[in-house]
Amino acid sequence: MSTVEQIIEQLKTLTLIESSELVKQIEETFGVDASAPVGGAVMMGAGPESASQEVVEEKTTFDVQVRDIASDKRVAVLKVIRKLTSLGLAEAKEFTVSLPKALKEGVSKEEAEEAKKELEAAGATVEII
Incomplete structure (x- = not known):
């Protein structure tokens, strides 16, 4: 208690x-x-x-922000972006042109970390906010 x-x-x-x-x-x-x-x-x-007794609230939702993509890794990152979202090819290409930008917003910590891992493996620079 x-x-x-x-x-x-x-x-x-x-x-x-x-x-x-x-x-x-x-x-x-x-x-x-x-x-x-x-x-x-x-x-x-x-x-x-x-x-000194302030309660720090633990964050429960996170945003996955793609900061940058290596120029030679764009195709691989596009495939991962399309896999993680419901974006079509044109929308995914448009997304990669306007970086930095949030790919996923308000997701769980586990989902954010998994997306970050996949995107970084494909060649993107990712930040969880």
Whole structure:
């Protein structure tokens, strides 16, 4: 059980009087006013102590960007681009002329890495963003 879940479970056991005392102590400790609306929510822990506790959200979707293609590898890269997408030959050629450009957007990490591996093996310079 996470710390937050443990705190919530403990809060559920408080009486009304204990809850009122808790609010008063939170107001004093963090210098906030629970009765004052702050964007519709009470901001707790907005002090310098909480800055180090920011939650970093893990990225779940990625873009595969083709940066460059070696001139002698264009045909091989075109084949891979057509395999990875539903582009026709003309669209794939047009894609390779306007680099850098995203080939796949909003894909999983595994799919992005697989596409990068195939494109680099064919001769393209690829970046996962």
